[in-house]
């Protein structure tokens with residue numbers, strides 16, 4: 183060691199060469215102590231000598247210690263000898279990388295000679311023999327893949343029923359039909375979709391997921407939207423209110439109409455409807471400040487001048503625009519026009535329309 187320390191003082195010697203020589207010396211030093219170096223985390227401070235201290239003799243304290251940091255080489259992971267047990271340890275010690283033996287659950291200094299020594303140790307060989315008879319987890323993966331594919335098939339079929347307004351009861355026929363047609367398909371064989379399951383998938387899985395996607399879109403900071411609101415009374419005399427958002431989507435470059443919610447109403451007054459609208463947006467954590475337009479039918483409770491839902495909205499949002507529903511207006515004007523015609527003409531067209539449905 184004295185020799186190369188002395189040579190390092192010679193100006194003719196290349197500094198790069200000096201640096202190269204040191205690890206060779208250190209490697210041999212580290213390898214002599216590497217059995218003690220193998221440890222479970224945390225690392226004893228005494229083992230730091232293996233980290234490559236290019237030290238001079240300890241009886242010369244004035245000599246400067248040069249520390250070389252060990253780095254984990256990713257190419258080791260591809261070597262056949264290390265492939266089955268070696269991985270990089272996420273922990274580090276004083277800037278040095280650590281390797282990890284997955285069989286023995288120990289951390290080893292990221293130095294190839296130490297890795298080889300560990301591989302040849304009795305402890306590691308014993309562990310290697312023990313796991314040879316244990317089946318690999320990859321043997322079970324095809325089963326998991328099949329389950330996932332079966333679930334995907336059930337989701338897609340239930341989604342297709344909902345998207346095309348096909349009665350959910352049709353799934354009682356569709357499921358067995360798929361099994362019969364695709365007799366050689368393992369997925370079709372394992373699929374089990376009837377009306378109860380299809381209804382549960384649509385309501386609890388697909389519906390909630392798609393609605394949450396819509397709400398997330400409207401929660402954007404500059405996602406301005408208009409709201410279409412309509413009230414109806416169902417067969418059980420229960421008042422309900424439906425909300426649809428109209429929004430421009432920059433990603434698809436299209437104006438989209440998104441169904442937001444349909445809620446039961448406790449009161450059909452302007453204040454009751456206004457509170458219902460506020461509550462609906464609040465529940466979904468959508469800011470009413472981003473609402474720039476309002477549309478509804480032309481009833482007084484909705485768009486009347488003094489006490490209506492729009493009048494109350496106008497107090498909160500002075501910039502809001504009102505567009506009365508064109509469909510309702512066409513319907514009203516058509517009805518008024520039809521009054522000038524014999525009644526049976528309107529009845530005839532109403533009959534034709536209902537027959538086409």
Ligand SMILES: [Zn+2]
Pocket residue numbers: 267283284285286287300305306309
């Ligand atoms: Zn091991």
